[in-house]
Amino acid sequence: VPIPGMEEASLKIFQSQVLLPFSLSNGSMHSFLGPFSNPSKKKTHNDLLPEDDSTLPFVYSPTIDLSLFSDTAKMFRAFPLPKDKHIQWLERIEASKQSIWKEAGIFYFVQLSKFDLNVFDPQMLLSVVFFWNRETRAFEFPCGFVCPTLLDIAAITGLKLLGDCYLPDILEEEILMNETLIVWDKKTYSAFVNAHHGEEGTPVTDSKHIAFLLYWLSACVFCTPSLQVPKYYYALA
Template sequence: MAGAQVQKVKEGDDTFIPIPGMEEASLKIYQSQVLLPFSLANGSVHAFLGPFAGQNTKRYGNTLLPEDSTTLPFIYSSEIDLNLFGDTTKIFRAFPPVKERHLSWLARVEASMSSEWKETGIFEFIQLAKFDLHLFDPQMLLSAIFFWNRETRAFEFPCGFICPTLLDVAAITGLMPIGERFYPDAFEEEISIKDTSISWDKKTYLAFINAHMGQPGTPVSPSEHIAFLMYWLSACVFCTPSLQVPKYYYNLAQALHLQRKICLSKLLLASLYTCLDEASESLARESGPRNLSGPLWLLQLWLNALLEKKLHLPSKPIPICELEGARLTTLTPRKRLVDNFEKYIRAILSFTDFTEDLAPFIRPNLIGPTWLRQNNQVGSISPASTACGLDSCPGM
């Protein structure tokens, strides 16, 4: 462009740079640029092409902190209509069923398969199904979801970002944070689904139990064990929105039946993050959230642990069970009042500094499996180190 000739405008004395003759392809490139003129010492005017910042140019957001207002926590909304959250029955339909529905089947299968469950690393986790996982406080859950940031995938508390971690999952469920990765599409079936006696026309929870629970005094067959694990994964772990036992849990149930040491803790945590994203997004809908699914029972127990001291949540005696999750089920408030929104929001906003309350499972009297109590060295971590060392890694 340095060779372009300077011309005079007929109606005045202004100088301009004429558009040179170009092929169509080159002209398109030229039209996406802007001419930046400059003068030399001898008075000659030249120009070079610079970028043209059009209105449709893509903005690259901050990859660490959100710039898109649609991903900000719902608590930043200009108006929050609590009437949208009045019918909590429709919002939280997918919580685990009452324990009485499956206790007999669980006891029957456990009598035959407890050693296999211990070898696989799921024995403690399955014990949680004997407790009141179906209980939840909708106002507490929704108050926390108000603070969920879908960009950072964490709760945006005043003290910083807080989120459930694998340590929290380990303490609540007894699941190890390590293990074999599970790829459903790559899993090679050793027991063909066609060779089992699983009835696929009985998918609702109660119908599935009645169809697959063996008679007293009879041995537990591989088909019955896989069917039980499928029910447990669907109803008590991942909490499917259809309230049915889908086929896609067959491979995972078979892998656990074959004593494959799948890292179930990572699957559980990832599922919780996904359902928190979906729940947070649903808050902004005109109709409000409906039929939230996923392991929100895990969120309830985690919040119980975080708010236990701040809200003085009363606990009740439980049967002997070496698991934090079992104790935390007794902390879930029973009274469901819309006025509790304010109480829970204020409690969350009071976390202006990262305290040991936000790391409830770092303590010497932790209840849990031997490997967790002895190997994670929680007893040697002081509150002082928690305040400074964990401030950069909230939630751990």
């Protein structure tokens, strides 16, 4: 929604109905529909959930830093683009191992890595972050707390709500790390994919399957900030 001119009547309507302003690359100001909670209004004290001021949502800050909206190119930096090599490798492993994925309950979760998060509206996602409370792990809207539930996670990822606990400290590796053909000096996402992609038509061994799951956990599930594939996900893979 473009910001109107300086007419007082138009501005009053605009200020009561917008959610959050943002600027486009050409410098023009727009906003999302709201209403937008008044940032100068102090948050109501809550004895049930005492909060540290440093964890309050940005919307309660006296000033809102719109510089967060200036560059969204690196917003999903830790989530790789589903490039051709990534998709080809995924589909090759899937054709051979999908029965194992379905038995483990991760088949539909793996399918999410075929989508590009960067195609979604980064401005809208950033505007939602302004209402996120890091301490309560919930969005604080005028209507109250809103947060994702386990049912939401199950619907999105396809993961089961109940299952066995994963305890890496007591898990015995069925295949020792030094028995695999994983190339550990190729740690960056692109280098790891190129090193373990394999040739079309060749069988998918357990070692190649583990390598793919290791990459998938690092790049698509935990989104490692280093943009590399670490060894500590090996036991889980």
